[in-house]
Amino acid sequence: MELLFLGTSSGTPTKTRNVSALAIRSEGARHWYLVDCGEGTQHRILHTRLSLTGLRAVFITHMHGDHCYGLPGLLASAGMLNRTEPLLIMGPGALQRFIAGVMETTQLRLPYALEFVEVEDLAPLSRLPDLAVQPVALSHRLPSYAYSFTEKSVENRLDVARLEREGVARGPHWGLLQQGGEVTLADGRVLRGADYLLPARRPRKLVVGGDNDTPALLRDAVRDADVLVHEATYTEDMLARVGPGPQHSSAARVARFAAEAGIAGLVLTHFSPRYQGQERGERNGGLSVADIADEARRFYPGRLFLANDLDRFILDREGHLATDPPGP
Amino acid sequence: MELLFLGTSSGTPTKTRNVSALAIRSEGARHWYLVDCGEGTQHRILHTRLSLTGLRAVFITHMHGDHCYGLPGLLASAGMLNRTEPLLIMGPGALQRFIAGVMETTQLRLPYALEFVEVEDLAPLSRLPDLAVQPVALSHRLPSYAYSFTEKSVENRLDVARLEREGVARGPHWGLLQQGGEVTLADGRVLRGADYLLPARRPRKLVVGGDNDTPALLRDAVRDADVLVHEATYTEDMLARVGPGPQHSSAARVARFAAEAGIAGLVLTHFSPRYQGQERGERNGGLSVADIADEARRFYPGRLFLANDLDRFILDREGHLATDPPGP
Numbered sequence: 300m301e302l303l304f305l306g307t308s309s310g311t312p313t314k315t316r317n318v319s320a321l322a323i324r325s326e327g328a329r330h331w332y333l334v335d336c337g338e339g340t341q342h343r344i345l346h347t348r349l350s351l352t353g354l355r356a357v358f359i360t361h362m363h364g365d366h367c368y369g370l371p372g373l374l375a376s377a378g379m380l381n382r383t384e385p386l387l388i389m390g391p392g393a394l395q396r397f398i399a400g401v402m403e404t405t406q407l408r409l410p411y412a413l414e415f416v417e418v419e420d421l422a423p424l425s426r427l428p429d430l431a432v433q434p435v436a437l438s439h440r441l442p443s444y445a446y447s448f449t450e451k452s453v454e455n456r457l458d459v460a461r462l463e464r465e466g467v468a469r470g471p472h473w474g475l476l477q478q479g480g481e482v483t484l485a486d487g488r489v490l491r492g493a494d495y496l497l498p499a500r501r502p503r504k505l506v507v508g509g510d511n512d513t514p515a516l517l518r519d520a521v522r523d524a525d526v527l528v529h530e531a532t533y534t535e536d537m538l539a540r541v542g543p544g545p546q547h548s549s550a551a552r553v554a555r556f557a558a559e560a561g562i563a564g565l566v567l568t569h570f571s572p573r574y575q576g577q578e579r580g581e582r583n584g585g586l587s588v589a590d591i592a593d594e595a596r597r598f599y600p601g602r603l604f605l606a607n608d609l610d611r612f613i614l615d616r617e618g619h620l621a622t623d624p625p626g627p
Numbered sequence: 628m629e630l631l632f633l634g635t636s637s638g639t640p641t642k643t644r645n646v647s648a649l650a651i652r653s654e655g656a657r658h659w660y661l662v663d664c665g666e667g668t669q670h671r672i673l674h675t676r677l678s679l680t681g682l683r684a685v686f687i688t689h690m691h692g693d694h695c696y697g698l699p700g701l702l703a704s705a706g707m708l709n710r711t712e713p714l715l716i717m718g719p720g721a722l723q724r725f726i727a728g729v730m731e732t733t734q735l736r737l738p739y740a741l742e743f744v745e746v747e748d749l750a751p752l753s754r755l756p757d758l759a760v761q762p763v764a765l766s767h768r769l770p771s772y773a774y775s776f777t778e779k780s781v782e783n784r785l786d787v788a789r790l791e792r793e794g795v796a797r798g799p800h801w802g803l804l805q806q807g808g809e810v811t812l813a814d815g816r817v818l819r820g821a822d823y824l825l826p827a828r829r830p831r832k833l834v835v836g837g838d839n840d841t842p843a844l845l846r847d848a849v850r851d852a853d854v855l856v857h858e859a860t861y862t863e864d865m866l867a868r869v870g871p872g873p874q875h876s877s878a879a880r881v882a883r884f885a886a887e888a889g890i891a892g893l894v895l896t897h898f899s900p901r902y903q904g905q906e907r908g909e910r911n912g913g914l915s916v917a918d919i920a921d922e923a924r925r926f927y928p929g930r931l932f933l934a935n936d937l938d939r940f941i942l943d944r945e946g947h948l949a950t951d952p953p954g955p
Contacts, residue, residue: 311703311704312673313673314674337700338667338670341666342667362734363733364700365703368696368700368733371666371692371696372666372692375639375692376638376640393732400725400728404721404722404728405725407692440734
């Protein structure tokens with residue numbers, strides 16, 4: 300599974316970070332998925348290999364503008380590219396009214412259908428060919444949701460050691476057995492695939508949170524997850540200064556939760572524009588995303604990343620998360 | 628007067644051009660004006676010295692998304708900057724419904740008032756301190772308008788030659804006379820300002836068109852204008868290929884109109900994303916904005932510019948348009 304961050308800023312864009320959007324794709328797939336679509340998401344997509352005709356579904360975590368104001372323009376541009384495939388859009392019920400209102404007042408007509416699925420009833424979404432999706436309710440100023448994405452099928456793993464031990468020569472028979480079929484060898488032996496398959500690996504699972512001040516609401520969802528993507532809008536210090544009104548998480552709170560839950564990989568995003576510098580104390584009175592990273596590292600011993608725009612991550616079949624290309 | 632192009636692409640953004648937006652400012656003024664606000668306009672503004680707290684009014688030419696989808700995000704960001712000054716928004720009546728719908732469905736609350744003025748009745752807007760605004764109806768797939776901006780007051784010009792001839796020494800008296808006041812000299816002479824002022828220069832006038840397939844609709848508006856900013860979405864060849872459906876202008880049509888009308892300065896913008904290259908034949912099957920420039924130059928002998936994103940122009944007191952910094 301591939302994650303490509305299209306926007307990592309909270310509230311407003313900065314010169315280096317756009318507002319929220321994250322692309323998810325099964326490896327090698329033409330189709331891809333978008334979680335949130337802040338203004339300017341289509342602009343970021345121009346700098347990737349993603350195409351608006353390959354977008355299969357959009358998931359909106361909540362209705363704040365920095366998570367959805369890019370959707371009308373993205374839909375319009377997909378229309379100008381003569382997209383015809385229907386587009387699935389899952390999000391709060393207000394999202395459909397938002398889009399309908401924009402389309403009516405700006406006379407936007409699309410050459411493809413939009414299929415809205417309301418997230419409020421928290422029903423699993425099983426119609427995607429490669430991923431099962433499950434929403435989770437979070438805690439924010441307005442209804443906000445996380446989405447978990449779980450691989451629908453894992454490849455069969457052939458017990459190569461047993462085949463070699465039993466003298467079954469490598470060849471087309473192996474392929475048939477891996478697919479679970481039955482084969483008859485030249486010497487008359489009949490083999491059943493089920494007997495030559497290793498226990499299946501665990502399907503990969505990724506949880507992407509919307510804005511949320513209570514990471515523990517994701518406890519059940521992350522139990523069998525490899526990676527959590529979560530907002531860490533500021534450090535604990537700044538959260539105390541800002542007060543609880545905005546209902547965001549600090550790096551410490553997310554990191555402590557991820558550590559307790561035993562999640563192997565954590566990607567923080569959605570940083571307040573206060574944190575302008577990449578290096579500690581670089582600018583803006585010393586506030587830097589590195590401060591958020593430092594705070595998270597104090598509490599979380601796993602694989603931690605702080606997303607930048609256009610950062611690409613690979614979650615491999617062993618559930619190991621790494622940057623792509625691999626970082627230093 | 629200063630013009631700063633924030634977006635010069637038609638329909639969809641490209642890697643180098645954003646969708647439509649143009650900033651206008653009286654020289655040295657803190658306040659400025661925005662004509663159209665395509666998605667990502669606030670992102671472009673981050674790369675200028677303009678501030679969302681200094682924005683006095685927004686003028687929307689028509690309701691197509693590439694001219695207005697950036698407005699909700701820009702309003703939200705101005706709110707996060709704690710703007711309190713009311714913002715004037717002039718445009719089609721549907722604009723107010725568009726914004727109201729977005730604000731309701733995304734729970735956007737602003738710490739400043741929005742004052743909508745509908746453009747449909749074509750009434751002059753006289754409440755701005757520095758510029759008089761007059762809308763003009765154009766011809767497009769949906770109602771589209773141009774806005775003319777005329778300086779409200781021109782500085783008094785003192786008849787220095789006469790003062791010197793009459794032996795009035797340079798000093799505070801000159802300033803009083805320039806302001807139209809009356810002064811009594813040491814030798815008892817009484818001078819009235821009105822007698823020592825040269826005829827006032829013509830106020831500068833700028834006309835900014837929205838999407839439009841009939842430039843001649845601007846004939847009256849440009850009669851006393853120094854500069855016309857108009858779309859030239861493609862060349863005449865491409866217009867013939869695309870057909871009249873989109874109701875855009877070719878470079879040739881705008882250029883011929885501007886030449887016949889005797890406009891001193893013409894800035895073309897809103898180029899189809901088909902024209903990707905800056906140089907002739909650079910990319911994309913040879914289509915380049917230079918082709919649009921070449922076609923316009925064949926018909927228009929005046930000062931011609933093809934706008935790029937973040938291009939800045941100065942219209943000086945003599946009505947002379949130049950790039951800033953001045954081009955080669």
